[in-house]
Amino acid sequence: MSESENKLGWRSIPIAGILLEPGSSLKYKTGDWRAFRPVIDVEKCVNCLLCWIYCPDGAIIRLENHVAVNYDYCKGCGICKTECPAGAIKMVEEER
Amino acid sequence: MKQVMGKIIGLTGDEAIAYAVKQCNVDVVAAYPITPQTIIVEAFSEYVHNGEVDTEFICVESEHSAMSACIGASLTGARVFTATASQGLALMHEMLYIASGLRCPIVMGVVNRALSAPINIHGDHSDMMGSRDCGWIQIYAENAQEAYDWVIQAFKIAEDHDVLLPVTVCIDAFILSHSMEGVEVREDEEVSKFLPVRKPSFKLDPDKPITVGALCLTDYYFEVKRQQVDAMERAPSVIKRVTKEYNALADRSYGLIETYNMEDADVAIMCLGSTAGTAKAVARKLRDEGKKVGVIKPWVYRPFPTEDVLEAVKDLKVLAVLDRACSFGAPYGALCSDVLSILYTEGSDLLVFNGVYGLGGRDITPFDVEAVFNEALEAAETGVVKERFKFIGVRE
Numbered sequence: 001m002s003e004s005e006n007k008l009g010w011r012s013i014p015i016a017g018i019l020l021e022p023g024s025s026l027k028y029k030t031g032d033w034r035a036f037r038p039v040i041d042v043e044k045c046v047n048c049l050l051c052w053i054y055c056p057d058g059a060i061i062r063l064e065n066h067v068a069v070n071y072d073y074c075k076g077c078g079i080c081k082t083e084c085p086a087g088a089i090k091m092v093e094e095e096r
Numbered sequence: 097m098k099q100v101m102g103k104i105i106g107l108t109g110d111e112a113i114a115y116a117v118k119q120c121n122v123d124v125v126a127a128y129p130i131t132p133q134t135i136i137v138e139a140f141s142e143y144v145h146n147g148e149v150d151t152e153f154i155c156v157e158s159e160h161s162a163m164s165a166c167i168g169a170s171l172t173g174a175r176v177f178t179a180t181a182s183q184g185l186a187l188m189h190e191m192l193y194i195a196s197g198l199r200c201p202i203v204m205g206v207v208n209r210a211l212s213a214p215i216n217i218h219g220d221h222s223d224m225m226g227s228r229d230c231g232w233i234q235i236y237a238e239n240a241q242e243a244y245d246w247v248i249q250a251f252k253i254a255e256d257h258d259v260l261l262p263v264t265v266c267i268d269a270f271i272l273s274h275s276m277e278g279v280e281v282r283e284d285e286e287v288s289k290f291l292p293v294r295k296p297s298f299k300l301d302p303d304k305p306i307t308v309g310a311l312c313l314t315d316y317y318f319e320v321k322r323q324q325v326d327a328m329e330r331a332p333s334v335i336k337r338v339t340k341e342y343n344a345l346a347d348r349s350y351g352l353i354e355t356y357n358m359e360d361a362d363v364a365i366m367c368l369g370s371t372a373g374t375a376k377a378v379a380r381k382l383r384d385e386g387k388k389v390g391v392i393k394p395w396v397y398r399p400f401p402t403e404d405v406l407e408a409v410k411d412l413k414v415l416a417v418l419d420r421a422c423s424f425g426a427p428y429g430a431l432c433s434d435v436l437s438i439l440y441t442e443g444s445d446l447l448v449f450n451g452v453y454g455l456g457g458r459d460i461t462p463f464d465v466e467a468v469f470n471e472a473l474e475a476a477e478t479g480v481v482k483e484r485f486k487f488i489g490v491r492e
Contacts, residue, residue, distance in 0.1 A: 007315060007316070008319075009319060010318075010319035010320070010322040010323050010326070013316065013319055013320070013323075014298070015199050015260065015297075015298075015320075015323050016197065016198045016199040016298075016308065016320065016323075017197070017198075017308075017309075017310060017312045017316065017317075017320045018298055018306050018307065018308050018310075019306060019307035019310055020306055022305040022306070022307065024307065024310075025310075028311075
């Protein structure tokens with residue numbers, strides 16, 4: 001029943017599943033798909049940005065001297081950990 | 097005596113559809129040109145080559161791509177047509193659901209042909225019945241004239257904002273697609289007036305971006321499908337409005353179904369497409385012999401014309417439903433199953449039997465049809481149907 005709460009009915013939504021406003025994917029926080037979270041050791045990070053290039057979701061945030069993860073959208077695929085040449089990323093099991 | 101008389105020209109069923117499309121100011125046609133494709137797009141490509149139309153003709157690498165290109169074009173607000181048959185329709189299957197789900201008012205000519213295996217491109221309804229539930233409005237023409245008339249009406253029905261569903265106009269392979277007959281055509285200006293430029297309710301526009309085809313999971317998918325059901329439920333009244341307007345223009349009598357000699361009929365045959373022509377000829381002969389027989393031909397198969405069918409059969413004793421496709425493992429053919437379900441809901445005690453005929457282009461002759469009428473007349477007399485489900489014309 002939870003899916004019906006606070007959702008519009010078929011008479012009230014645009015036809016064909018179209019979305020009338022652009023950029024709506026930002027509202028879709030895919031971070032809760034994650035089973036493992038990448039954790040960055042900022043001491044080891046050399047800021048080479050390979051993780052930033054490889055991340056398929058654009059979930060790596062560039063900071064001045066190192067990177068961080070946008071956990072709202074990171075799905076936990078672990079590509080960043082595999083690509084990191086400095087061994088600065090480890091995958092930690094999510095506990096919910 | 098007809099009051100309105102257009103120009104009569106010799107056209108095959110394929111050419112009649114192409115000629116109608118030429119007059120419908122279609123923006124995009126995307127099609128795959130190899131068998132089982134028919135002359136429809138070949139004839140239309142000649143109009144493009146000769147500069148008789150300004151349509152963008154996209155020659156694609158498969159039927160799947162053809163429908164994909166049609167969907168993309170339709171979403172920009174264009175008027176779009178394609179044609180296919182048999183395996184081509186089967187290959188489109190995935191995209192058929194996307195066209196209807198995205199509410200693209202595409203019109204498609206379908207030349208009804210058998211599906212492999214064994215390989216066969218002759219006439220039966222296996223292809224369209226295989227995609228029966230794809231969310232398209234499905235119209236069956238009895239002859240080339242009806243094919244021509246329905247294509248013009250199909251665009252107007254599809255593009256109506258109360259409907260916004262794709263439409264197939266179906267013709268039986270070879271019997272209609274490759275047979276020439278005199279077709280009364282309208283003047284280009286008449287068609288343009290009847291069918292103005294499409295006004296899309298939404299479209300892909302770089303200046304006003306929207307998202308089409310986005311992920312839609314357990315939270316909203318069901319609602320979007322429910323909207324499609326609503327569109328199907330709205331379609332009959334739109335079809336009746338459009339046919340009324342066209343009937344006035346061309347002096348015709350289109351609607352959801354055609355009834356022939358049904359006023360005082362005891363028994364009737366119901367069938368789709370060209371077989372209705374044979375059935376009418378036989379019914380005429382039997383009427384001369386004093387037998388009260390009639391024919392019911394649904395022009396529109398989806399949405400199913402429930403009310404019109406119930407009205408047509410209300411005084412009947414026996415109805416024989418002929419299906420030109422096999423629903424393997426189902427109790428009856430697709431058309432008969434629909435008829436039985438509405439009769440049951442209505443509490444009707446009409447006697448019904450089902451004949452599956454003509455698979456792979458096997459001819460159904462006037463003798464076959466007469467035998468069905470006689471069986472129905474016998475059942476009307478005895479009150480007993482000998483066989484509820486039978487095959488007509490297969491060797492034991």
